[in-house]
Amino acid sequence: MHRTPHSSPHLRAVSVLGLLAALLLPLGIASAPPASAAPAADPVRVMPLGDSITGSPGCWRAVLWNRLVNSGYQDIDFVGTLPPQGCGQAHDGDNEGHGGELATNVADQNLLPGRLASTRPDIVVMHFGTNDVWSSIAPDRILAAYTKLVAQMRASNPDMRILVAQLIPMNPSSCAACAQRVTDFNARIPGWARATGTDRSPVTVVDQWTGFSTATDTYDGVHPNASGDDKIAARWFPALAAALDAGVPQDPGGPGDPGEDPAACTARFRAVSSWQGGYQGEVTVTNTSAAAVSGWTATVVPADGARLTQLWNGSLTTAADGAATVGNAAWNGALAPGASATFGFVASAPATAGTPAATVTCAARATAG
Secondary structure (H helix, E strand, O other), X not given: OOOOOOOOHHHHHHHHHHHHHHHHHHHOOOOOOOOOOOOOOOOEEEEEEEOHHXXXXXXXXXXXXXXXXXXXXXOEEEOOOEOOOOOOOOOOOOEEEOOOOOHHHHHHOOOXXXXXXXXXXOEEEEEOOHHHHHOOOOHHHHHHHHHHHHHHHXXXXXXXXXXXXXXXXXXXXXXXXXXXXXXXXXXXXXXXHHHHOXXXXXXXXXXXXXXXXXXXXXXXXXXXXXXXXXXXHHHHHHHHHHHHHHOOOOOOOOOOOOOOOOOOEEEEEEEEEEEOOEEEEEEEEEEOOOOOEEEEEEEEEEOOOOEEEEEEOEEEXXXXXXXXXXXXXXXXXXXXXXXXXXXXXXXXXXXXXOOOOEEEEEEXXXXXX
């Protein structure tokens, strides 16, 4: 609706001030220009890349997005040429998870460069290859496709940070051999990643296979249910948080770049003691890179329905499925090459639980050069 402005004392005062400014300008007296706000930093653009496990509807993305936001990561933007597909909770649902796609087809048909050009990601989170494995495509060919896709990512952004999943287990009723094929393929991924990663564009392997059950974490032996979504998000979180904490990489030759290895770490669990209904556990995080790290994040997925109830020497966040994310304390985050830090916890466990066990992974943050 058009609204006709009316004169007011405020507007008349502004007019008088404007006239005064015009009279002063010939005398060389000018008012100070208005202060301009500092430009806001561009959000980090994260592309979830894969097939129907990522995009149809791929509700682990919603869980992951909200976990990031609730942990203080505000300047992020999930990107992709596909729109959100529900999931019942608010989140940034843009993604590149095309149902039915094979990684080998995307590479052979050069489908990725156009998608990258449209979205310009800084980080790619890739769970891709389930349909290739189902189609009995050889691991060598799938990994060759991975290599081509990574080259296309780096052509789009030389500083691309790439997180690659060891695939969740698969056991569809129509493919008796698929379970072993996934196991065989996953065993090849870490070696491929070591050969493919660079200082400027690291490739980080995220173990989505260990501790994931097709019986309880999928609805059809392939696609995750709500429990599976929680587990997938819990595994992505520390690795993606570490990539976000690393910020935009320096150009080659910048401070701290030459000769540095990407930040890397290992995590090891041991049971200290146990009793009916619970146990005490300990996790040791070790810096396995050649450079110092400024901090680390570990993920602990207890077996047999156990849950962490107390923790020391770190900060604890627990997901709905019991998976725990542990951040370093203020005094034990900085680790020299080869150095370790240990945190301990108490877990409650069902009376029927077996020997205490947990799957643990970690991600490290490189010290700024």
